[in-house]
Amino acid sequence: MSNPPKGLLISAPSSGTGKTTVMLGLLRALAQDGLAVQPFKSGPDYIDPAFHRAAAGRASFNFDTWAMNEGLLGAISAQSAGADIVIAEGSMGLYDGVAFAGETGHGTSAETAAKMGWGVILVIDVSGQAQSAAAVALGFREYRPDLNFAGVILNRVASPRHERLTRLGMEAHGIKVLGSLPRRGDLALPERHLGLIQAFEHPDLEAAISGYADFLRENVDLEAIKAAATGGETLVPGSLPKPPAQKIALAQDAAFSFTYPHLLAGWRAAGAEITPFSPLADEAPAADADLVWLPGGYPELHAGQLAAAQTFRKAMLQHAETRPVHGECGGYMALGQALIDKEGNSHEMLGLLGLVTSYEKRKFHLGYRKAQLGAPMPGFEAGATLRGHEFHYSTILEEPDAPLAEVLDAEGAPVPETGSIKGHTTGTFFHLIAEAES
Structure with missing residues (x-):
């Protein structure tokens, strides 16, 4: 059994920080660089995988440590065969899951990253703060020290001075800044009551994803992000779900x-x-x-x-x-x-x-x-x-x-x-x- 490609999980302290647009731009930018990129979604999401597929040109799958046993997790992990790199998107905040696990995990994005050995990139909305953002990043890094905390992407940065002050806080605590995204009002994906609209309903999805990729290229260190990808042990694949009818x-x-x-x-x-x-x-x-x-x-x-x-x-x-x-x-x-x-x-x-x-x-x-x-x-x-x-x-x-x-x-x-x-x-x-x- 060949080892799966190395990977990264894009997460955040909470929902609404802009991780989905970062995810889509990163998928497309890496694909433009000639990499076969395997997307995943951590947790139970019905909408994001279709956006991932549009950005990466490769089917995205959910990876759920609460609902799936080891064999199914292994079978889904095996879908990355032939890819050069895995990029997964977390759900909610990095450590958000269920309070009672029972015989399975808590369903957090952190569990997914730890199980797969993927590096974690934290997207932080730095609106209204500067050096204090480092305390947020530091807390997330130390909350679970066994995670491979690859670094942060600063989002919604107001000015060069704002970026400089925020970076100073990060550097003082050895937190790597992998990118700094200026505040832009046109980056939000359209939403309705269950979250994002569906990918096929987007009025111009291709243009939007291409724009995200260009924005990421201008403002993040793609080579450093590629180098931050890591991988753990191969999960032994079991079976995907059987069909309910022929x-x-x-x-x-x-x-x-x-x-x-x-x-x-x-x-x-x-x-x-x-x-x-x-x-x-x-x-x-x-x-x-x-x-x-x-x-x-x-x-x-x-x-x-x-x-x-x-x-x-x-x-x-x-x-x-x-x-x-x-x-x-x-x-x-x-x-x-x-x-x-x-x-x-x-x-x-x-x-x-x-x-x-x-x-x-x-x-x-x-x-x-x-x-x-x-x-x-x-x-x-x-x-x-x-x-x-x-x-x-x-x-x-x-x-x-x-x-x-x-x-x-x-x-x-x-x-x-x-x-x-x-x-x-x-x-x-x-x-x-x-x-x-x-």
Whole structure:
């Protein structure tokens, strides 16, 4: 087994510091230099991997120390075969994760970097501070001394004087400054309520990424960043997730797009045929599909269009009479009786389940989920334990069907979103990541 390429993890003290734009610019700049760059995302994110792929020209995968066992982590690590360097993006702050780990880790970006032996670059928003930023960096470096702390990139620097004072603080404590990015208001990626818009919705993604790369080239030491990459022990690869059916019709458009890349890679590697279709374009799933899978996304933004999609509706009802249908989060909502948008308008959904959800009064649901199935769902028998992640703003008004699972959060507390089963149709509010070992 060959050793994986050396790597770096781009992290930050908190969300909102600009690490995603640094990540995209760095991916593109290194690719422009002729390197094969393997991107990863630490943690449960459905949107960033598509941006990574656009910037690096290579599929990005999630790496999750809470939800994935060692074999799956090894299988995902092996996707870097043939790359010259790995660049991973952290989620939230470097040390942010769950409070209770149980038989797995806390799901922090720091755990990912430590497991892979990657160097950590901390992107620090230095707005409103100068030498004090060094105290932040020093605290992050000393909080976990076993990490390879490669250095910092200063972001949103106001002036040459501001940069000089900030660098003085870093240098006084031996913290390497790998770049200093001047404050620019046009670097933010467009966002909506779940974070970034989807990559394919960006009005000019290629121009944006090229601009980030040029900005990084002008303001960071690319050679020092390349030299800071490190690698640890090779993880022994296990298996990617097995497909839930042989021929899978996968909804794929602006309303349904949140599918983890490692799931699709595993399904394809095992020989499953995945046929995409667009409910928004009123397309029917493949008539000979063994399973229809509706992933999460933004059905609430397209509820009227989905309600009017009669070809889609008729085909889904016909399929569900004899074969399985499964929906996750937004897909689960679309399988329900109705979806109420933020203006209070009720839109008829497929009615395969009795679920009624509303965005009129938003309620934030976020976190890891551990689910023990009380009934089978596609790919898993009753009694199986699944790990996943929930992230949405909808409120359940009615969930009358039989519960699919007993669902707990990462700290072991029960959550009311149990999912549903009715006939051949199942749905969950959590996005599946992997089957748990226990």
